Amino acid sequence: MKNRIGTAVGCLLILVWCLLPVAWIVSLSFKSQEAVKNGSPGFFPADGAGAGWDNYQAVWDNEQFRRAILNSIGISLIATLLSVVVATLAAYAIARLEFRGKKAVLSIALAIAMFPVVSLIGPLFDMWRATGLYDTWPGLIIPYMSFTLPLAIWTLSAFFREIPWEMEQAAQVDGATSWQAFRKVIVPLAAPGVFTAAILTFFFAWNDFVFGISLTSTENARPIPASLSFFVGDDPFNRPASLLAAGAVIATIPIIVIVLIFQRKIVAGLTSGAVKG
Amino acid sequence: MAAITMNHIVKKYGDGFPAVNDVSIDVADGEFMILVGPSGCGKSTLLRMIVGLEDITSGDMLIGERRVNDLAPRERNLAMVFQNYALYPHLTVYENIAFPLRLAKMPDAEVDKLVRDASATLELDEHLERKPGNLSGGQRQRVAMGRAIVRQADAFLFDEPLSNLDAKLRGQMRTEIARLQKRLGITTVYVTHDQTEAMTLGDRVAVLKRGVLQQLATPRELYENPGNLFVAGFIGSPPMNFLPATVEGDSLQLPFGSVRIPADKASRAAGRGLLIAGIRPEHFEDASLASADGRGGSTFAATVDAVEWLGNETYAYIPFEAPAEVREQLQQLEKDLDGEGMRTQLVVSLDGASRIAEGSEAEIWVDASKIHLFDPATGENLTVDRERAGRIPGAEVAAG
Numbered sequence: 001m002k003n004r005i006g007t008a009v010g011c012l013l014i015l016v017w018c019l020l021p022v023a024w025i026v027s028l029s030f031k032s033q034e035a036v037k038n039g040s041p042g043f044f045p046a047d048g049a050g051a052g053w054d055n056y057q058a059v060w061d062n063e064q065f066r067r068a069i070l071n072s073i074g075i076s077l078i079a080t081l082l083s084v085v086v087a088t089l090a091a092y093a094i095a096r097l098e099f100r101g102k103k104a105v106l107s108i109a110l111a112i113a114m115f116p117v118v119s120l121i122g123p124l125f126d127m128w129r130a131t132g133l134y135d136t137w138p139g140l141i142i143p144y145m146s147f148t149l150p151l152a153i154w155t156l157s158a159f160f161r162e163i164p165w166e167m168e169q170a171a172q173v174d175g176a177t178s179w180q181a182f183r184k185v186i187v188p189l190a191a192p193g194v195f196t197a198a199i200l201t202f203f204f205a206w207n208d209f210v211f212g213i214s215l216t217s218t219e220n221a222r223p224i225p226a227s228l229s230f231f232v233g234d235d236p237f238n239r240p241a242s243l244l245a246a247g248a249v250i251a252t253i254p255i256i257v258i259v260l261i262f263q264r265k266i267v268a269g270l271t272s273g274a275v276k277g
Numbered sequence: 278m279a280a281i282t283m284n285h286i287v288k289k290y291g292d293g294f295p296a297v298n299d300v301s302i303d304v305a306d307g308e309f310m311i312l313v314g315p316s317g318c319g320k321s322t323l324l325r326m327i328v329g330l331e332d333i334t335s336g337d338m339l340i341g342e343r344r345v346n347d348l349a350p351r352e353r354n355l356a357m358v359f360q361n362y363a364l365y366p367h368l369t370v371y372e373n374i375a376f377p378l379r380l381a382k383m384p385d386a387e388v389d390k391l392v393r394d395a396s397a398t399l400e401l402d403e404h405l406e407r408k409p410g411n412l413s414g415g416q417r418q419r420v421a422m423g424r425a426i427v428r429q430a431d432a433f434l435f436d437e438p439l440s441n442l443d444a445k446l447r448g449q450m451r452t453e454i455a456r457l458q459k460r461l462g463i464t465t466v467y468v469t470h471d472q473t474e475a476m477t478l479g480d481r482v483a484v485l486k487r488g489v490l491q492q493l494a495t496p497r498e499l500y501e502n503p504g505n506l507f508v509a510g511f512i513g514s515p516p517m518n519f520l521p522a523t524v525e526g527d528s529l530q531l532p533f534g535s536v537r538i539p540a541d542k543a544s545r546a547a548g549r550g551l552l553i554a555g556i557r558p559e560h561f562e563d564a565s566l567a568s569a570d571g572r573g574g575s576t577f578a579a580t581v582d583a584v585e586w587l588g589n590e591t592y593a594y595i596p597f598e599a600p601a602e603v604r605e606q607l608q609q610l611e612k613d614l615d616g617e618g619m620r621t622q623l624v625v626s627l628d629g630a631s632r633i634a635e636g637s638e639a640e641i642w643v644d645a646s647k648i649h650l651f652d653p654a655t656g657e658n659l660t661v662d663r664e665r666a667g668r669i670p671g672a673e674v675a676a677g
Contacts, residue, residue: 166360166361166363167365169363170424171365172330173355173357174377175351175381177349191367
């Protein structure tokens with residue numbers, strides 16, 4: 001009993017710590033601009049200061065913001081998909097095959113992950129300008145992939161290593177080609193790993209700001225985090241805080257949805273009692 | 278259904294070490310063949326070469342009339358049961374069994390019929406919708422077998438399928454496998470390190486040591502006419518006793534006294550100096566009980582060091598000193614058999630009615646006609662009955 005109270009208190013503390021800023025953003029998004037400008041200290045909007053869904057309406061009606069949402073979803077999903085597919089194949093090769101330079105591949109991958117993002121912005125900007133990738137979807141997808149691939153490869157190769165060889169061998173004896181054995185036996189078994197890698201990749205792509213703001217110039221490819229920073233309204237010295245808050249809330253919704261979907265898959269715990277018990 | 282023929286199969290790994298060295302075995306159509314030997318003898322490697330999971334360095338592997346050396350596993354049409362079953366944990370029992378059929382793109386109705394047949398045979402009907410993770414060891418074993426029997430494979434291959442089960446279940450599954458094989462009449466190759474499984478299951482048994490085939494014979498032939506020291510020591514439990522011995526005329530000098538042996542055996546071993554005599558524990562008896570039965574043979578007196586009474590029989594342990602020459606050979610043999618370098622002692626299996634006590638001087642009877650004599654240098658059995666010993670590869674070359 002004592003133990004349970006302790007756990008509950010602990011959970012509550014962590015929840016407050018994590019969710020207070022989020023709750024504040026939500027609160028802000030429901031206050032009218034006027035109220036925010038004049039100072040509105042309460043958590044709930046004071047009488048007459050509430051804006052209802054007006055802020056959301058306003059943000060949604062903004063063409064620039066809708067484009068940014070579309071860009072973010074498109075770019076993040078494509079980067080995630082490509083990254084996971086490439087990482088799955090690469091990790092499988094690393095876990096199963098003996099080839100020259102395997103160590104080199106792994107350590108270079110790790111080195112790339114350690115590279116500071118900021119130091120690459122300058123060269124990338126120049127290169128993208130020269131190659132015409134500047135301000136396009138691929139121009140963002142490529143850096144997202146190269147920064148998330150190393151982690152995805154490491155995670156997945158650890159998962160593949162845990163799957164016993166016999167699984168594939170049994171499948172091959174049962175009449176499967178190497179590809180069928182991989183697709184029908186190995187990938188389903190590594191599913192939790194694949195989803196973990198997918199979530200991490202998606203987070204990185206969705207939350208990125210530095211690449212987003214440096215490698216784009218129009219709403220052609222500008223993702224949400226960058227777009228929100230351009231959301232200045234009429235008066236550059238007086239930013240529309242409540243509109244920004246509404247935009248930020250909308251921007252977190254896809255993340256929450258994706259986490260909820262993938263979490264199910266991860267919890268499904270496919271490998272439980274895999275081979276012997 | 279097909280015969281499997283292995284001709285001079287060699288498997289060398291990258292470092293040039295031959296894991297399997299010039300092994301030739303012919304498995305007849307419908308035969309139950311056992312590959313047995315201590316760990317590292319190459320038996321599993323050989324099995325994996327049959328199924329195609331290991332490359333063959335040289336030699337020919339024939340299934341039926343087809344040379345399969347360069348075929349992928351899926352093109353060989355064999356079914357295999359792995360040591361840890363290798364069930365697919367993400368599929369139900371039904372889908373596990375159906376897996377090979379689905380790969381063959383069989384229509385659903387047919388799949389369903391075959392899976393239900395197999396599950397009925399193996400009494401898995403009530404578990405079809407469960408996942409392998411929720412099954413007991415014996416049930417998983419049966420699912421693995423179901424996956425093997427569901428398609429019309431040319432042969433079954435078993436890789437130590439019972440080693441993960443407890444002793445009682447192992448006995449049951451052993452009988453189950455034997456029954457299933459007899460009923461389906463399908464060619465089977467079965468790898469084990471357990472000589473009991475080898476003796477009880479096999480039509481014929483191939484004994485391997487460090488990649489070399491030692492003897493290929495029926496269990497009875499192996500037991501009664503082991504080709505060399507290794508086979509003699511490996512087959513039988515408790516193992517055969519090995520004693521230093523010399524032949525003089527038709528009497529055999531043992532550490533405990535001399536025993537008269539049949540003249541033909543004596544003549545084959547004459548003039549060879551120090552030999553190793555092999556006597557199975559069950560070929561001894563308490564002299565008082567043996568003479569009551571009116572059995573002929575020699576007796577000797579020895580001090581019994583320890584006695585284990587098991588009800589139906591009694592094991593008595595009699596230590597002895599072996600000359601260095603023999604001891605070295607016996608220690609090497611122990612190592613080959615995965616054993617510990619134990620003291621040299623004689624294990625005799627007496628009738629349960631025997632009243633021999635620990636520490637006492639006992640009169641022991643020995644069935645001299647069953648004694649085998651081995652050359653200590655080569656380990657070759659000098660008194661082997663070649664007519665009833667199956668095939669002993671080394672001896673063929675020597676004879677030819």
